[in-house]
Amino acid sequence: MVVLSGVILAILCNRDGNLSGIWRHMRNNYAQLLQHLRLEDNNPAVVSRSHLPIILSKVSGTVFDRLIFAEYGIRLSKKQRKWFAIDSKELKGSIKKGEKRGEAVVQVVEHETQAIQNQNYYAGNKESEIEKSRELLKEGGLLDQKVSFDALHCNPKTMEMMAAEGSYVVGLKNNQEKLQKSVSEEIAGSKPIYENVTQEKQSGRVEVRKYEVYDLSAMTKESRWEKSEIKIGILVRRETTWVGSGKERAEESLYLSNEAANPGEVCRAIRGHWQVEVNNNLRDTTLSEDQLCVKEQGVNRVMAGFRTLALALLRLTGCANKKEQMDEFADNFGTLIKWLKSIHFL
Numbered sequence: 001m002v003v004l005s006g007v008i009l010a011i012l013c014n015r016d017g018n019l020s021g022i023w024r025h026m027r028n029n030y031a032q033l034l035q036h037l038r039l040e041d042n043n044p045a046v047v048s049r050s051h052l053p054i055i056l057s058k059v060s061g062t063v064f065d066r067l068i069f070a071e072y073g074i075r076l077s078k079k080q081r082k083w084f085a086i087d088s089k090e091l092k093g094s095i096k097k098g099e100k101r102g103e104a105v106v107q108v109v110e111h112e113t114q115a116i117q118n119q120n121y122y123a124g125n126k127e128s129e130i131e132k133s134r135e136l137l138k139e140g141g142l143l144d145q146k147v148s149f150d151a152l153h154c155n156p157k158t159m160e161m162m163a164a165e166g167s168y169v170v171g172l173k174n175n176q177e178k179l180q181k182s183v184s185e186e187i188a189g190s191k192p193i194y195e196n197v198t199q200e201k202q203s204g205r206v207e208v209r210k211y212e213v214y215d216l217s218a219m220t221k222e223s224r225w226e227k228s229e230i231k232i233g234i235l236v237r238r239e240t241t242w243v244g245s246g247k248e249r250a251e252e253s254l255y256l257s258n259e260a261a262n263p264g265e266v267c268r269a270i271r272g273h274w275q276v277e278v279n280n281n282l283r284d285t286t287l288s289e290d291q292l293c294v295k296e297q298g299v300n301r302v303m304a305g306f307r308t309l310a311l312a313l314l315r316l317t318g319c320a321n322k323k324e325q326m327d328e329f330a331d332n333f334g335t336l337i338k339w340l341k342s343i344h345f346l
Helices: 002-012 019-028 030-036 052-057 061-072 129-139 156-163 174-188 223-228 263-272 275-285 297-317 322-331 333-342
Strands: 083-090 103-110 116-123 146-149 167-172 194-202 205-215 232-242 248-257
Touching: 002 019, 002 030, 002 052, 002 297, 002 333, 019 030, 019 052, 030 333, 052 297, 061 116, 061 297, 083 129, 083 263, 083 275, 103 129, 103 275, 103 297, 116 129, 116 297, 129 156, 146 263, 156 167, 156 223, 167 174, 167 263, 174 205, 174 232, 174 248, 194 263, 205 263, 232 263, 248 263, 275 297, 297 322, 322 333
Parallel strands: 083 146, 146 167
Antiparallel strands: 083 103, 103 116, 167 248, 194 205, 205 232, 232 248
């Protein structure tokens, strides 16, 4: 309890990215932590730096994640279904010398809030993001929700799972070459059933996105796609202009969905899938996930769980700038303790 509390407090005080930094924060605030946990009479010894990863490796990542999402997860409802994005992020500090892949965390991120609904892990050299994502769909109760995927997940089994009760939108690239060709040919000879144009200005560039939605219900498909319930295809043309240089770039991408009733919502979901990348960026730039170099699988997975918990807690503060809030906690440790008590975390 003391070690786990100490680690999450250290992360909230902007000490992620280095186990030694986390340990020093625990050591420097040890007396206060014991006092607030009401353990001052027991007076256990502070854990040593060398023992910290050993203790963390003994924590069950599965149980730890289950506790996090039971307390801070998203409550699912069949009546008010939400859009979620599934994607993975490699823990770069876990890559061992001579290897190209390390540990990866697969997460389910709500489009609207960027909140993490569930997560799983896989070893990049031995396991598959696709299989772990299917496990999340089943175990996380997402099969009757609405889920966005990138093109890696454009396969009959995953799409069939979602089509039975829920909705999906998935990218289509040349990893499914025959299907991509069929959809492209169908679109070329048809008129869109829905069109929309959006414009966004950010980071010194202007992005214009043109959405065209096509009816694919009558398109001839291979038998293996029959239960995927592919009903519409979405062609997105993105034109980007950099304001300073005037440089321009044009891209096209294809998507498939079984949700034909509201094509405008599907188009918004395609843009909303970007929230998973926003979440990944937060884990790197705000919490320094990629800077933590640890080779033990268990420690990497537990630390990923701590970051998920830290982001959930930071969202509860209602802060506009998470980094600024963490600096405030670091400079005023008592403020952090008081706030955690107010939400009954401590």
